[in-house]
Amino acid sequence: MDFLGKKLKESLKVGISERETLFIFAVPFLAVIGMSVVTAFAVVMASKFIIIMLTLAVVFGISSGAGAVYFADSKLKAEKDRLLEAMRTGKPEEMQTMVGREAAAAGAELKRAAEKERKSIRNDIGERMSRLNVRINEISMENETLLRKMTSSKAEVKDNTENLRKTVTIIDNINRGLSSMTADLKSISEKTNMIVGIAKSGTAVTGSEIQAMGKIKSAVEESADVIKELQNTSKETRKIVVSVAEIAKKTNLLSLNAGIEAARAGEAGKSFAVVANEIRSLAEASQQATNEIDGFVSNMEELAKRAVTVMSGQNKIEEAVNVVYTASDAFINIVNSLTGISKMLTAVYAISEEHKVDNDLLKVLSKKIESKLSELSGNIDSVFKKIKESMDVIKQISEETGEIERAL
Template sequence: MKYSVRKKLWTGFLSLVVLMIVAGIMNYLTIPDISDRYKSLIDERLEKVILLEQLSTNQNMLSNELRGYLLYKQVYYLKDRRELLESFDAKVQELDATLQSEDSRALLDELKDASEQYRSLTESAVASFTNAQDEEALKYAEEAEPFQTLITKNATKLIEIQREQVQKAESELEHRLQSTAIFILGVLALITILSVIIAYVISKIITRPVGKMTDALKQLAQGDFAMEPLHIKNRDEIGEMATAFNEMTSDLRGIIMNTRDSSHQLAAQAEQLTASSEESLAASEMVAGIAEKNLLASDMQVTLVNDASRAMGEMAIGITQITNDNEMMLASTDAVSRLVGEGADLMKDVSDQMSSISSSIQQSADIITDLSIHSENIRNVTGLITGIAEQTNLLALNAAIEAARAGEQGKGFAVVANEVRNLAEQSKTSAEEIGRMIDAIIQNVSLAVDSTEAGTDRVKEGLKITERTNKVFTEIELASNDVSNKVQTVSTAIEQIRTMSEQVTEGSEKVQELAIQASAEAQSTSAATEEQLASNEEIAASAQTLSEVAEKLQNDMGRFTV
């Protein structure tokens, strides 16, 4: 099966284009997965943690308002109760729609039941207190306290579960980033290796036989026709060119050998003609015989020169065919250069896509940093709450001391002071717990920032490898230009052979003219014996000219080695 140079070049560079397209598609398919994982981590996991913290805060505010109302008997403390309840229900519904694991849903259902019980008991406490049934109201409040604790406990557990899921998602995302980076580096390395191998193989397939052809043509240009036939097994234009070259060399070798023999014969005939003309001056009776011999020799020379002219015409046709094939090879090398340029443009597009990925990862890092700043602000607020709780605790302690001094009359006030101190302790504990949660969030955000920066570094490494691949394409383009230059050298050598063949043809035509002239002169010697002297002089002059032409032809043939 014939496999032309054009097909080889197309196959090689289309293979590189296919490899680059496959690598680009694989890289493109990994981007949405990483983006979705980042979105899930930021928009879903952290959002659930925030909802649960807000839910716990709403519940604590409801509890604080109820205590304030029962302690100070001011309706002012209940003014935000309805909004807090609605906010609490909305957050519970949102969590109910987003939580998926069985453990989380079980805790949420338990929290919802406890919330309903707590709400029912606190409503009863408010109604009893409004109707001046203080003891019954306090009883309802004490019964609601365990449900308050259960709600807070379940909310804390749900927050811990979500944090564990956040850590797990971060670990999976980091592993995914590492796998993606390794995969991209592996694909780029594979493409680079395959590109070098394909370029090396194609260059060897093309340049090795072309080099042999170039060396052989240089030998022909120097007149050396004794070379061995070219052994090129390529089943393409170069192989056909080598076959045609061997045939042309063989034909030229035969033509040159025939022409050289003819030149020797021509020189011998010229010498013989000169001797005959001298003898004819001494013996006229030998004129007819010598003229007959000259006539036969001239006919033979005409025949040989005609054969040489036909052979040179065939050689000119072969040289024209080689020139056409060489022009087709030049066109193929131009197509190769164009494909290399297109491959370099595709690698540039891959580099631009990697830069876009780096920008997206940097934006995610900025968002996580802003989240860290907001968490720090929340921690400052919890510190302020802790300070207020400590002051409240101190005031409640002072109030208890004053109530103890008041004796029996201060017992009720002592109970209230003790309750206030308990509330202050709970507020302090809750604030400290929130502070620890914020610290954990800040730590996790820092880890996420570090992971994002690591991903950015890996993308930068991918950009560097892409630049090295572009350099490989540049080297391939230089190799293609080198092939084109060598083909141009072949064209120059072919042109030199054509010029030499034209010179040989011109010499053959001159020899043919001289041979015809000698034949005519030989025939004229038999016209009349009285013109024998004049004819012999003309023959001697013609023999001298023929000898010079034969000598010139021998010198020309001496340039060639067969």
């Protein structure tokens, strides 16, 4: 009805109040509603009373409509007469009052519409700003969570890089130890081979002396020389045995240090611990073998002394023959022991060289992993910086939206 009243005012260009508009349109409207309700009851009930009421409603509606039309027509005629009278008598104040009333009504209506539209827009903007702030807060929380995770990841990368550096340092130390050990093993092997050669040579000499025992008188001096050579050989053998024992001690100490370094390395040093234990076992075996050789050498020296004493008198030639036989057996035992030691040292040398190659490869791989971790750390720093810049922008947007909301 408000819409129809506005249209009526605009069409007729006359001042009709809200109450008058309500009277013009409400009565026929209510009459029509009443007619509709009564008609519905008449169709359903089909009673005479309802038909009578329907007839009365129709009459009332027609009468109300006629009255409303008459009222509107009277109002229009009165406004028209007033306007014509003002024009005829030349009263601009009256005309201005009528026009001003219409303009004021139109201005008030326009102001109400503008205020309503502004309020609607403000509410819509406020609602959108609220949703935007909620989303900004969610994004900020997600970025903060991501920053915390990236900080944790960066710390883990840093720890792993440091652990790799320690591992590389341990590998370098073990490689240096292995290099020193392999050099010592090589030297021991060479000296052992030399001892074996000397022992074989001594065995050959004693064999020749035994065969020459038939010529006792002519062979006494030669036998004395051989015994002296055996004494010298035993002295050299003792020196070599002392060197072997010292190297065995160093090897044992080196294996102990390698075991300590492997324990520091943790999981990455298990293979080194196995090598260290193997080296320690071989060092102990070498120590035991050198002790046996030392016993043999001492026995040989004692036998050589006895042989010299025997050679001092021809009446003891037969005893010297037995001593030479015993010395020959001692040389054979020495050769057998040194051959076993040589085989063990060769095996240890091969294992050390193999693990040295593995350590070199592990070092190269560790260097590559360290390089990748450094690159990853740089990428994390770059992403971290970008996220912080994004968070600063989001914070600035949030502040600006807050200012807009306060302005609304």
